[in-house]
Amino acid sequence: MNTPSSDADDGPTQAAPDEVEGINPWVVRFFLILAFGLAFGIEGMTLIRSFLLGEDEDAEEQVEAEERGEIEEPEAAPVHIGDDLLPATAVSERVAEMKIWGRSDGPWVFRLVVTVTNDGKNAYRLSLRNLEVDDGTEFDDVHAAECPPGDSTQLVASWPIGTDARPRALTAEATLQGTNDSTRTVRRRVTFGHVPVQMKR
Structure with missing residues (x-):
């Protein structure tokens, strides 16, 4: 006697749903490269724009300073005896003496002597200010001398800078009187x- 087969045995096998096709890895790489490229491009354009705008602002500030009769000379090599402090002026401001007077029982003193020769036709004033020493201390003392046209003078400046200190830098400023009460700095x-x-006893 034959046993009838079940419906599960006689019926057709149900097919599994179609699997989602995998994403092509090259497509992923392409979008990643595109995203990074856009980010770097935007950042680069921002840097270039800020650099160009910064140059424009510097140029505008320089033009405005020149219109006001102010000229800012760039820093140069350290000065020595005989050097001109402000080469951009027609007046000669040469270092005649540059020395530190040291004492065992007191502060050391930095002494700077500048010979000013004004061969021009306008009044002239030289100022030395904002002396900075090697430990970062800055002195706000101002030493100045005026020199009439066709004359010469010496500006003798001294600063008590403390034991073992060394001068690092200062600001030299020249003011020249022009026509119609104009000035050039x-x-x-x-x-x-x-x-x-040089040690003193």
Whole structure:
């Protein structure tokens, strides 16, 4: 006697649902490269734009300063005896003496002597200010001298800078009187190299 087969045995096998096709890895890489490229491009354009705008602002500030009769000279090599403090002026401002006077029982003193020769036709004033020493201390003392046209003078400046201190830089500023009460100012941050020390008893 034959046993009838079940419906499960006689019926057709049900097919599994179609699987989702995998994403092509090259497509993923393409979109990643595109995203990174856009990010770097935007950042690069921002940097270039800020650089160009910064140059424009610097140029505008320089033009405005020149219109006001102000000239800012760039820092140069450390000055030595005989060097001109402000080469951009027609007046000669040469370093005649540069020395540190040291004492065992008191503060050391930095002494700077500048010979000013005004061969021009306008009044002239030289100022030395904002002396900075090697430990970062800045002195706000101002030493100045005026020199009439066709004359010469010496500006003798001294600062008590403390034991074992060394001068690092100061600001030299020249003011020249022009026509119609106009003035022209030339400014430069002057740096110092080796400054000899002479001990006093």
